[in-house]
Amino acid sequence: xxxxxxxxxxxxxxxxxxxxxxxxxxxxxxxxxxxxxxxxxxxxxxxxxxxxxxxxxxxxxxxxxxxxxxxxxxxxxxxxxxxxxxxxxxxxxxxxxxxxxxxxxxxxxxxxxxxxxxxxxxxxxxxxxxxxxxxxxxxxxxxxxxxxxxxxxxxxxxxxxxxxxxxxxxxxxxxxxxxxxxxxxxxxxxxxxxxxxxxxxxxxxxxxxxxxxxxxxxxxxxxxxxxxxxxxxxxxxxxxxxxxxxxxxxxxxxxxxxx
Numbered sequence: 461x462x463x464x465x466x467x468x469x470x471x472x473x474x475x476x477x478x479x480x481x482x483x484x485x486x487x488x489x490x491x492x493x494x495x496x497x498x499x500x501x502x503x504x505x506x507x508x509x510x511x512x513x514x515x516x517x518x519x520x521x522x523x524x525x526x527x528x529x530x531x532x533x534x535x536x537x538x539x540x541x542x543x544x545x546x547x548x549x550x551x552x553x554x555x556x557x558x559x560x561x562x563x564x565x566x567x568x569x570x571x572x573x574x575x576x577x578x579x580x581x582x583x584x585x586x587x588x589x590x591x592x593x594x595x596x597x598x599x600x601x602x603x604x605x606x607x608x609x610x611x612x613x614x615x616x617x618x619x620x621x622x623x624x625x626x627x628x629x630x631x632x633x634x635x636x637x638x639x640x641x642x643x644x645x646x647x648x649x650x651x652x653x654x655x656x657x658x659x660x661x662x663x664x665x666x667x668x669x670x671x672x673x674x675x676x677x678x679x680x681x682x683x684x685x686x687x688x689x690x691x692x693x694x695x696x697x698x699x700x701x702x703x704x705x706x707x708x709x710x711x712x713x714x715x716x717x718x719x
Contacts, residue, residue, distance in 0.1 A: 461493070461520055464542040467534040470527075473520035474513035474539050478504025482543045483712060484511040484569075486536060488553025489615065489644040490607065490634045492519035502705035503550075506713040511543045515555075517639040529647045533562035546570060548716055552703055553578055554644045557651060560665075564657035571717050572661065574690075575668040575703050578615075579680040580652045586613050591645045594638075603638035604631050610641035614648075616676075654684065665690040666715050668708065670698030677701060691715070 461473040475493060477500050485496045493512040500510035514521035516535055524531070536558065540547045549569045551559030556577035563572055590613055597606035608631060611617045625631045651658065667690050669681035685692035693711050697704035 462542070464538045466531065466538045468524055468531055470516055470524050470531070470535065471522040472513060472516065472535050472538055474511055474542065476543065477501065477510045478508055480507040480509055481716065482511060482547040483508045484536070484540055484543060484547045484549050485513070486549060486551035486555030486559045487515060488555045489610070489641065490637050492637070494519070498705040499703065499708060502709035503712060506709045508712070509543070511539060511547070513539050515640065517643060518637050523639060527643055529558070529561055529650050530565070532558055532643060532647065533565050533567055536562045537567040540567065540569060548573070548712065550712060551575065551577070553701065554648055557648055560654065560658050560661065561647070561651050563661040563663055564655060569663055571664045573666050573668060573712055574684070575708070576670070576673060576677045576681055576701055577684060578648055578677060579654060579684060581680070581683060582653045585649070585652060586645070590614060591642050591649065594642045594645060598638050598642065603635040606638040606641055607631055607635055610645065614641065614645050654687070659688050664717060666711070667692045668703070668711060669694060670700070670703070671696040672699045673701050
C-alpha cells in the first residue's frame with residue numbers, strides 16, 4: 461500500500477487498482493481497505509481506477525487521539541489528492557455519511573454515490589454518552605468489549621448475533637479496529653440529521669440501497685434522496701447492508717459523469 465499524509469500529519473494508507481477515471485471508496489464501520497477488495501475489482505473491471513484506503517485508526521493508517529469528523533474529511537481529501545485530485549466518491553454506510561459531510565466542507569469530488577448511509581434524522585438516537593463509553597473501554601484495553609458495545613448500541617445488532625460473533629472469534633478479528641468505533645459514532649452523531657450544506661452539495665448525487673436491507677437504512681436512504689432531490693437506485697442483488705460488487709459497479713458505470 462502507498463501512504464499519503466493528511467492535513468494533521470496522520471499517514472493514510474491506500475491502494476489503487478485498474479485504469480480509468482478514479483473512484484475512491486469510503487468504507488463503513490469496522491472495515492478497512494481489504495474489505496473493499498471485491499468492490500475494487502468489480503469497479504476496476506468497469507474501466508475505472510479503484511482506490512481503497514484505511515480510514516484513520518484502521519489497518520495501516522495512523523491516528524491522532526481525539527480525531528474528529530473534520531479530520532476524517534481531510535483524510536479523504538488527501539487520498540483524492542494523491543489519486544490525482546479528480547475523483548468520483550463511493551461511500552458505504554458511515555463512509556457514505558463521511559463522503560457527504562466532506563463534500564459539504566468543500567472536499568473536491570466529481571460525483572457522489574451514497575450507499576445505505578445510517579442517518580437517523582434525529583430519531584431513535586443512541587445514548588449521548590456512547591462515544592465516551594467506547595473510548596473508556598478502548599483506553600482500558602478492552603477492545604472486544606468496545607466493538608461489542610458499538611454493535612449493540614451504535615449499530616443496534618441483535619444480542620444473539622453479537623454473542624455469536626464473540627463465540628466464533630469474529631469479534632476478536634475486528635477488535636484492532638476498536639478505536640475507529642469512537643470516530644464513527646462521533647461522525648454519525650454529529651450529522652445524524654444532515655446539515656443544509658450536506659443537502660445542497662453541488663456534485664451529482666446517487667443514493668443506493670439494497671432491495672432487502674435493514675428497515676432503518678431503507679428509510680434513511682429514501683428520505684435522504686427525497687430531501688436532496690437525488691436519484692435513488694435500488695439494487696436487488698445487495699442484501700442486508702452488503703453491497704453486491706458487480707451490481708454496484710454497474711450503477712457507478714451507468715451514472716458516472718461523462719467527460
